[in-house]
Amino acid sequence: xxxxxxxxxxxxxxxxxxxxxxxxxxxxxxxxxxxxxxxxxxxxxxxxxxxxxxxxxxxxxxxxxxxxxxxxxxxxxxxxxxxxxxxxxxxxxxxxxxxxxxxxxxxxxxxxxxxxxxxxxxxxxxxxxxxxxxxxxxxxxxxxxxxxxxxxxxxxxxxxxxxxxxxxxxxxxxxxxxxxxxxxxxxxxxxxxxxxxxxxxxxxxxxxxxxxxxxxxxxxxxxxxxxxxxxxxxxxxxxxxxxxxxxxxxxxxxxxxxxxxxxxxxxxxxxxxxxxxxxxxxxxxxxxxxxxxxxxxxxxxxxxxxxxxxxxxxxxxxxxxxxxxxxxxxxxxxxxxxxxxxxxxxxxxxxxxxxxxxxxxxxxxxxxxxxxxxxxxxxxxxxxxxxxxxxxxxxxxxxxxxxxxxxxxxxxxxxxxxxxxxxxxxxxxxxxxxxxxxxxxxxxxxxxxxxxxxxxxxxxxxxxxxxxxxxxxxxxxxxxxxxxxxxxxxxxxxxxxxxxxxxxxxxxxxxxxxxxxxxxxxxxxxxxxxxxxxxxxxxxxxxxxxxxxxxxxxxx
Numbered sequence: 001x002x003x004x005x006x007x008x009x010x011x012x013x014x015x016x017x018x019x020x021x022x023x024x025x026x027x028x029x030x031x032x033x034x035x036x037x038x039x040x041x042x043x044x045x046x047x048x049x050x051x052x053x054x055x056x057x058x059x060x061x062x063x064x065x066x067x068x069x070x071x072x073x074x075x076x077x078x079x080x081x082x083x084x085x086x087x088x089x090x091x092x093x094x095x096x097x098x099x100x101x102x103x104x105x106x107x108x109x110x111x112x113x114x115x116x117x118x119x120x121x122x123x124x125x126x127x128x129x130x131x132x133x134x135x136x137x138x139x140x141x142x143x144x145x146x147x148x149x150x151x152x153x154x155x156x157x158x159x160x161x162x163x164x165x166x167x168x169x170x171x172x173x174x175x176x177x178x179x180x181x182x183x184x185x186x187x188x189x190x191x192x193x194x195x196x197x198x199x200x201x202x203x204x205x206x207x208x209x210x211x212x213x214x215x216x217x218x219x220x221x222x223x224x225x226x227x228x229x230x231x232x233x234x235x236x237x238x239x240x241x242x243x244x245x246x247x248x249x250x251x252x253x254x255x256x257x258x259x260x261x262x263x264x265x266x267x268x269x270x271x272x273x274x275x276x277x278x279x280x281x282x283x284x285x286x287x288x289x290x291x292x293x294x295x296x297x298x299x300x301x302x303x304x305x306x307x308x309x310x311x312x313x314x315x316x317x318x319x320x321x322x323x324x325x326x327x328x329x330x331x332x333x334x335x336x337x338x339x340x341x342x343x344x345x346x347x348x349x350x351x352x353x354x355x356x357x358x359x360x361x362x363x364x365x366x367x368x369x370x371x372x373x374x375x376x377x378x379x380x381x382x383x384x385x386x387x388x389x390x391x392x393x394x395x396x397x398x399x400x401x402x403x404x405x406x407x408x409x410x411x412x413x414x415x416x417x418x419x420x421x422x423x424x425x426x427x428x429x430x431x432x433x434x435x436x437x438x439x440x441x442x443x444x445x446x447x448x449x450x451x452x453x454x455x456x457x458x459x460x461x462x463x464x465x466x467x468x469x470x471x472x473x474x475x476x477x478x479x480x481x482x483x484x485x486x487x488x489x490x491x492x493x494x495x496x497x498x499x500x501x502x503x504x505x506x507x508x509x510x511x512x513x514x515x516x517x518x519x520x521x522x523x524x525x526x527x528x529x530x531x532x533x534x535x536x537x538x539x540x541x542x543x544x545x546x547x548x549x550x551x552x553x554x555x556x
Contacts, residue, residue, distance in 0.1 A: 069127040070161060071202040072136060074109055075181055079117040079140075079154070079195035089143040090119045090154060092197070093264070095314055097158070099133030103314045104303055105264040106136070111143040117195070126267045130203060135160040138197055140186060155186030155194040164201040177203040218274060218300035220320045223247075228305040229260055229318070239265035242306065242318055256326045258299055260318030268348060269319065272511035273298040279518070290466035294459075294508045297322040324505050330488025333505065334424055335376035335480050338543040339536070340367050342478045348513045365413035370550075371543030374412045374420050375480065379487055381426040387411070417546065421554035424483065425449050431490050442490045451500050452485045453555040459506035460548035467544060472522040473530075473537030476514040481547065482507045 074092050094106040107126055112119035128134075137158040141151035165179045183196040226245040242260035246252055263270065280292045299320030306316055325331050343350050343358030350358075366373040377384070389411035390404065415423075427445035434442055443451075463481075484505035491500050517533060525533070 068130040069204050070130045071127045071204060072106070072125040072164075073200040073202065074107075074121050074123045074125070074138065075198040075200060076118065076120040076122075077140060077186070077195060077197040079119070079186075080193070087114055087116050088119070088154075089113050090115065090140050091143055091151075092121065092123070093139045093141065094125050095137040095139065096128060097135045097137060099131065102303055103137075104317045105262075105314065107267065108264045113143075126270075127204070130161065132162070133160070136164070136199075138184065138186075138199065140197065153189065155188045157184035157186050157197055159184055161201065164199065165203070179203075217270065218277065218298070220300035220302040222302060222304065225302065225304065228307040230307040232259070242304070242316075244302070244304075244318075244320065244323070254326050256323055258320050259323035259325070260302060260304065261321060263301060263317040263319050266319055266512065268512040269510075270301075272514055272516050273319065275516045279516070288470065290462075290469045291508070294463055294466070294506065296507060296509055322507075324482060324484055324507065327503065328484075328486040328488070330379055330430070330486065331484055332379035332381075332424065332430075332487035333377075333482055333484030334374060334420060335378075335482055336372045336420070336547060337367065337375045337478060337480050337510075338372050338547070339477065339479075339539040340371045340543070341536070341539055342367060343513070344477060344536075347475075347477060348515075350513065361413065366416055367413075370417050371539065371546045372417065372481070374415050375409075377412055377423075378484075381423055381487075382429045383426055384423045417550040418554070421550050425453055425554060427487065430487050434490065440493075442492055445490065448490055448500070449485075450555070451497060452504050453551065455501040455504040456483055456506055457548065457552045457555045459504070460544065460551050463506065463508070464541070464544050464548050467537075467541045472517050472519055473533040474515070474517050474540065475533045475536045476511070476540050477536060478510065478513045479508060479540075480510040481544070482509060483551075 072094060074094060077090065077092075079088065079090070089111050091111045092109045094108075095103055096106040097103040106128070107123065109121040109123040112121060135158055137156060139156045140154045142154055143151055164182060165177065166182070179201050181198050181200045183198050186194045186197055188194050224246055226247055229242045229244055232241040232243050240262045242262070243256070244258045244260045246255045246257060249255055252258075261269075276288075276292060276295060277298055279288045302318045302320050303315050304318055306313065324333060340362065341359070342362055343355045345352040345355035362368050362373075389407045427449045431445055431448075434444060482505060486503060522530065522533070
C-alpha cells in the first residue's frame with residue numbers, strides 16, 4: 001500500500017508573523033510538517049554543539065595581537081624562461097609559519113591559465129592575527145589538467161612579517177599600516193633563481209564580526225580524531241575532502257560522523273558557518289532554527305596531517321562538517337544548485353567575466369527553466385551510467401578524461417527536474433531484486449524507494465515552509481541542496497519505518513557565495529540592497545518550491 005497516502009494539501013504563510021496556517025488541518029502530511037518544524041527547533045534549543053565531546057571550542061590565541069590583523073595579497077610573478085616551455089599555468093600556495101607551533105596552508109590562488117611567464121593573481125588571503133616572529137612561505141606550482149593532474153613545483157620564497165612590512169619588529173606595530181608591494185626571489189629545489197613574486201602585506205584593526213571570527217574561530221580538538229587523515233573523491237565541487245575518523249563513539253554514533261573540507265579552498269564558507277553556529281546558540285534568534293536544522297553540523301577547524309603527502313608537506317586546516325556518507329553502504333546523492341541566477345558580478349569576489357560565464361550556463365541549463373540544476377550525482381544508477389553524452393558531440397571514450405568529465409557535467413546540468421527524480425528513484429537494478437523467499441525478511445526495492453521519496457517530499461515541504469519562517473531575505477547565491485539515501489542495501493522488515501526515514505538525507509550547503517543576513521544587518525541596508533536580497537531570496541524559494549513539487553509528483 002502507498003506509504004502515508006493522500007496529497008500534501010495547501011499551506012498559507014502569513015507575512016506579519018513567522019507562523020503557518022493550514023487550510024486542511026486533517027491532512028496527515030501537513031500535520032507532519034508542523035510537528036517536525038517544532039521538533040527541529042526544540043532539538044536546536046537543547047543541543048549545544050560547543051560542549052559535546054569538546055568539539056567546537058573558542059580558545060583565545062595566546063601570544064598574538066588581538067588588535068591588529070595581517071592581510072597578505074599575492075599580486076603577480078615574473079618567471080624566468082624554462083627550456084621547452086612556451087607557456088605556464090601557475091598558482092600559488094601561501095603557508096603561514098608561526099614562531100612556535102604547526103604551520104598551515106593559509107590560502108591558494110586561482111590558476112593563471114595561459115599566462116606565460118608573467119602571471120597575475122591579485123589574490124587576497126584570509127586575515128591572520130599579527131605576531132612577531134611569524135613568517136610566510138609562497139610556493140608556486142604549475143597546474144596540470146586541474147584536479148586530474150599532479151602540480152609541478154616551480155619555486156618558493158619565504159619571508160618574515162617584519163621583512164614584508166619593511167620594519168625592524170612587527171611586534172611594535174599598534175596602528176593600521178599599508179606596506180608597499182615587495183618582490184621576493186623564487187628559488188627552486190636546487191637553489192637556482194627562477195624569478196620573483198610580488199606580494200603585499202596590509203595591517204588593519206578588527207572592525208566587524210568577520211574580523212573577530214578570524215581572530216578567534218571555532219577550533220576542533222585534534223585529540224578526538226585519528227591522524228593522519230586520507231583524501232576522498234566526491235562528485236561535484238572543487239574543494240578537496242578528507243576522511244575523518246573519531247577515536248571513540250562516546251559522543252557521536254559513528255566514527256565516520258564527520259568529514260573534512262580543505263579550508264584553503266573554502267575559506268569563504270568559514271564566516272557563514274561561524275555566524276550560523278552563533279545564531280543557533282542564541283535563544284533570541286530561533287527564527288533561524290528551522291533553516292538551521294537542514295544545514296550541516298559544523299565542528300570547527302581541525303589542523304591535521306594528510307596521509308600520502310611528502311614529508312616536507314605541512315598539515316592542512318580542515319572544516320569539520322557532518323558526513324553524508326556516514327553509515328551508507330552505497331550512497332546515492334544528487335547535488336542540486338538552487339536559483340535561476342547562480343552568480344552576480346562583484347558579489348563575494350566574483351568577477352564580471354566569471355559572472356558572464358555563469359549566466360551562460362544558467363541560460364543553457366535547467367536553472368533558467370526550473371530554478372535548479374544538477375551539479376553532481378553520486379552513485380548513479382546503471383541506466384544513467386549507460387548514457388554516453390559524447391555521442392551527441394561526435395566524441396568517443398578515447399577522448400581525454402577532462403573532456404569526458406566536462407561533457408558529463410553539461411549532460412547532468414541540462415537534465416530536467418523530472419529526469420533527475422526519475423534517475424534518482426530508479427531502483428530496478430540497484431539494489432538487486434530479491435527472490436520471493438528473501439522478500440519475506442526484506443523490503444522490496446519499490447517499497448523501500450516509496451518510503452524514501454515520501455520522506456524527501458515531506459522534508460522539502462518543511463524546507464519550503466522554513467524559508468518563509470526566516471524573518472529577513474537571504475542572499476544565497478550558488479548554494480545547493482543534497483538529496484540522498486543508501487542504495488546499497490534493502491532494510492529488514494523488522495526495522496521501523498522511522499529508522500528508515502532517519503537515514504534519508506535532505507540538506508542545504510555550499511555557502512561560498514552566500515551571506516547570512518540577520519535583522520540587525522538588514523536594517524542597515526539601503527533600499528536598493530534590501531530589494532536586491534529580496535530578489536535573490538525569491539529565486540531561492542522558487543527553486544526549493546519547484547524541487548519539492550517535482551519530488552511530490554514523482555512520489556505520487
